[in-house]
Amino acid sequence: MKRDGLLRSERLRGGYTLVEILIVVGILVVLLTMTLMTVRFTRDGDRVTAAAAQIQSFLAGARDRAIYARAPRGVRLFLDTNNPRTVSSMVYIDPSESWSDGVVQLRRWDPELDGRTNIGGGNVDINQDGVADDPRNVWMVVGDGTAWWELKRRGLLFDGMRIRIPKGPGGSWYPINTRLIDITNAPPTTQMLVLGIPYRDPGNTPVERSQAFESGGPEDYEIQLAPRILPGEPASLPEGTVIDLDGSRIPDAWRPSSTMTGGGTGNALYSQYIDLVYSPRGSLMGDAASGGVLHLYVCDREDSVLLKEEFLKSLDSDLAKAADLFNASLQSASGGLKFIPADAIDPGSVAWAAGLGTAGEPYNVRDRRVVTISGQTGSVSIHLVNAGDGDSSGSNPPNGFADDPYFFAETGETAK
Structure with missing residues (x-):
């Protein structure tokens, strides 16, 4: 009888109570959440690291091709x-x-220097800033036997390309505008390009002269044609990662000089031809070489878009005007703003970040890297961002941006 009671008691104690089951489920949920957060954090970090490594590998590949082929590659x-x-x-x-x-x-453009547009018709706005340029400061390149019409028809000549006058190392480069070449009509004998910036006359040139070259002067030129894309699919960066040009140190030739339409859309357009070209010696050449050391800021796409939107809102309620102010800050004489945020941005202490959350709860910026290219050697390295913002003394209050983001790149401290 006693034994039957013990057996019955053991059978009754064989299962788990509801409270015990709920405790176990709760523990599992917590562990699963922590695991997912860790995996997501690691994955986000790996994406940016992989993007930086891909850029490094691609550039190194172009350098190797140039050395092997003994010809420029980029x-x-x-x-x-x-x-x-x-x-x-x-x-x-x-x-x-x-x-x-x-x-x-x-x-x-105005050969009589009377303020009237006598050639080309209508006012000219070369830099597309919405304001007509002084026709006395606009120069046209008039060509004979140049075949520019054929080049434009084939898509090999377009606005923004560069012409050097005169040809050779002694000449100066100028951006061109092809508005006067109409490929819908038959090619004329004389074809004209418009210089994007005034021609650089010698200092003793008479102001009233309507032609740049004296009789017997230089009449040769060269136009830098666009590079040919080599066979193969473009390599895309890992999903969700980008090179943010607003946070990069790049040549001025790649920077936006005006808004996209000139009417103030607020969407500045970088050059469509951002080319890094290596010489057979392994060094950079062309526009990229003029920048000395280049820094490409690799970051999360969401951070790039969200933080910039918040910053633009703080500049002006009119987003078009805000973008123009933003562009001006990127191109200021002091080196310009580099849009590289600090690691943690407190909406309570940084005015432009008020929309990111509540005071005391910082917005944590995702992982990012700086890819550095040396113009002289062509070497490519990857570095962490020095995201320090402000100091503890209060003399340099935080503004949401890294004070010296390229410090590690400039001191040679590579990322792991």
Whole structure:
């Protein structure tokens, strides 16, 4: 009888109570949540690290190709279609030869210097800032036997390309506008390009002269044609990662000079031809070489978009005007703003970040890297961002941006 009671008691104690089950489930939920958060954090960090490594590998590949082929080779960075302030893919390129057929003369848009537009018709706004330029400061390149019409029809000549006058190391480079070449009509004998900036006359040139070249002066030129894309699919950066050009140190030739339409859309457009070209010696050449040491800021796409939107709101309620102010700050004489945020941005102490949350709960910026390219050696390295913002003394209050973001890149401290 006693034994039957013990057996019955053991059978009754064989299961778990509801409270015990709930405790176990709660523990499992906590562990699962912690695991998912850890995996997500690691994955986000790995994406940016992988993107930086991919850029490094791609550039190193172009350098090796140039040395092996004993000819210039390079990489073109493609602007993201949804956000033209960032880069999301790249491809190998083969720089084309320059074009120098025919002879040229330079003439003023207003040859009579009377303030009236006598050639080309209508007012001219070369830099598309919405304000007509003084026609006395606008020069046209008038070509004979240059075949520019054919080049434009084939898509090899377009606005923003560069012409050097005169040809060779002694000449100066100028951006060009092809508005006077109409490919819908038959090609004329004389074809004209418009210089994007005034022609650099010698200091003793008479102001009233309407032609840049004296009789017997230089009449040769060269146009730098766009590089040829090499066979192969463009390499896309890992999903959710970009090169943020607003946070990068790049040549001025790649920077936006005006808004996209000139009417103030607020969407500044970087150059469509961001090319890093290596010489057969392994060093950078062209626009990229003029920048000395380049720093490409690789970050999370969401951070790039969200933080910039909040900052623009703080500049002006009119987003078009805000973007113009933002562009001006990027191009200021002091080196310009580098849009690289601090690691943690407190909405309570940083005015422009008020919309990111509540005071005392910082917005934590995701992982990012700096890819550095040396113009002289062509070497490529990856570095952490020095995200320090302000100091404890209060003399330099935090503003939400890294004070010296390229410090590790400039001191040679590589990222792990």
